[in-house]
Amino acid sequence: MTISQTRNIGLPLMNLLKLKGFSILLQLQLEEQLLRTSSENWCILNDGTSDPTVVMGVSGKPAELLEIESVVLDQVPVIRRFTGGGTVLVDDGTIFVTFICSKDAIPGLQPYPRPIMSWSSLLYNKVFQGIGDFHLRENDYVFGERKFGGNAQSIIRSRWIHHTSFLWDYKVGNMSYLKLPKRAPEYRLSRGHLDFICRMKDYMTRSNFIERTVEATGFYFSVRSVDLEAIETPSNIKFCPSSRLLAKQELEAAARAL
Amino acid sequence: MASRLMWASRAASYLRISVFHRGFSSVVKDLKYADSHEWVKIDGNSATIGITDHAQDHLGDVVYVELPEVGASVTQGGGFGAVESVKATSDIYSPVSGKVVEVNEELSNSPGLVNSSPYDNGWIIKVEVSDAGEIKNLMDADQYSNFCDEEDSKH
Numbered sequence: 143m144t145i146s147q148t149r150n151i152g153l154p155l156m157n158l159l160k161l162k163g164f165s166i167l168l169q170l171q172l173e174e175q176l177l178r179t180s181s182e183n184w185c186i187l188n189d190g191t192s193d194p195t196v197v198m199g200v201s202g203k204p205a206e207l208l209e210i211e212s213v214v215l216d217q218v219p220v221i222r223r224f225t226g227g228g229t230v231l232v233d234d235g236t237i238f239v240t241f242i243c244s245k246d247a248i249p250g251l252q253p254y255p256r257p258i259m260s261w262s263s264l265l266y267n268k269v270f271q272g273i274g275d276f277h278l279r280e281n282d283y284v285f286g287e288r289k290f291g292g293n294a295q296s297i298i299r300s301r302w303i304h305h306t307s308f309l310w311d312y313k314v315g316n317m318s319y320l321k322l323p324k325r326a327p328e329y330r331l332s333r334g335h336l337d338f339i340c341r342m343k344d345y346m347t348r349s350n351f352i353e354r355t356v357e358a359t360g361f362y363f364s365v366r367s368v369d370l371e372a373i374e375t376p377s378n379i380k381f382c383p384s385s386r387l388l389a390k391q392e393l394e395a396a397a398r399a400l
Numbered sequence: 401m402a403s404r405l406m407w408a409s410r411a412a413s414y415l416r417i418s419v420f421h422r423g424f425s426s427v428v429k430d431l432k433y434a435d436s437h438e439w440v441k442i443d444g445n446s447a448t449i450g451i452t453d454h455a456q457d458h459l460g461d462v463v464y465v466e467l468p469e470v471g472a473s474v475t476q477g478g479g480f481g482a483v484e485s486v487k488a489t490s491d492i493y494s495p496v497s498g499k500v501v502e503v504n505e506e507l508s509n510s511p512g513l514v515n516s517s518p519y520d521n522g523w524i525i526k527v528e529v530s531d532a533g534e535i536k537n538l539m540d541a542d543q544y545s546n547f548c549d550e551e552d553s554k555h
Contacts, residue, residue, distance in 0.1 A: 199484070199487075200464070200466070200482070200484055200489050201463065201464035201466075201484050224489065225487075225488070225489055226463075226464075226484040226485070226486065226487050226488045226489045227486070227487040227488075228487075250554070250555050251555065252458070252551075252552075252555040254458040254459060255458075255459060255460055255485055255486065255487060255488035255490075256458075256460060257555070258488075259487070281486060281487045293487055294487050294488070295487055295488035295489070296488065296489045296490075297488055297489070297490045297491070298479075298490075298491045299436060299491065299493065325463065
């Protein structure tokens, strides 16, 4: 038996689903389904999403967070997701990494926001070891003072999800769809988007990041790859995802109400 | 922690109940508790429900509370809403079964009441209880206090 095989004994199983260019709306709906109806652990890696899309957290108010006129004019889709947190503009330059775990999957980890966030930073410390000045700053992943990864979570009775959108690259023009949020981390110091964020592509290739993330996951779990087609919704469970696309009329009504 | 002790004592004095402190989180004596960290105050067939000091402390600053509709049914152990604390949504579960008769509208403008006053002004819903017998499934203050100690010591 090899050393890595020996180390895997006793580690909880993690299903790894690797996607590329997958719709972020479908990804979010799949994630919520797996959180609420599965009892297994899942890691979802989506390398880019096809269309530029705004994704708000569960309590996001479009009129406060978005330049609605531009969003509507340019027909940018706006999604409200089921997890907490802020607003992001995602596209083919975004890499998504999601962990969905049962509460006992990580020994000694309390299923609350801050412990989960801290655990995630341990995993990503391994990913970014020797690459840039990586750390968890408040609830963001940063190189130095600049954010390149945003996090959100949802915690239910016996399971939790922690998902991240990584800015491997971004288009400067797309940032103009987002207003400066009222609720911002202290370290942001009122910086505009372009002074606050940085690109992961300046530090590593996409494939290197994905490879290192899978390897770091293997430190905590026994990882096995699965195909999307193999994931079934249990027929005896009724499930309706809450992540949804906001209608144009909703966005326009929100803008009028401001 | 000193301010937490002070508000707990004030709340206790107002509610005319005794409070004891289990280390870092407060527990209120005459309430019942669920293992998902919600409390319930029973008054006849009326129940007031919120989340405990232990829960609010572990969740962090609450920025949004997702409330159910008045008239919605709740079941013991079933989810009825969620709280958002910075980056996380956390489901909240009803300790009793029944019908929602009132929701705390104050939480829409002041979600932080859940943190500053979890057992008083931070109440979340009021329920007309359909099965008083279910209350025996809940923990009293001592049991809940021990439950929290055990949970925290495992981590």
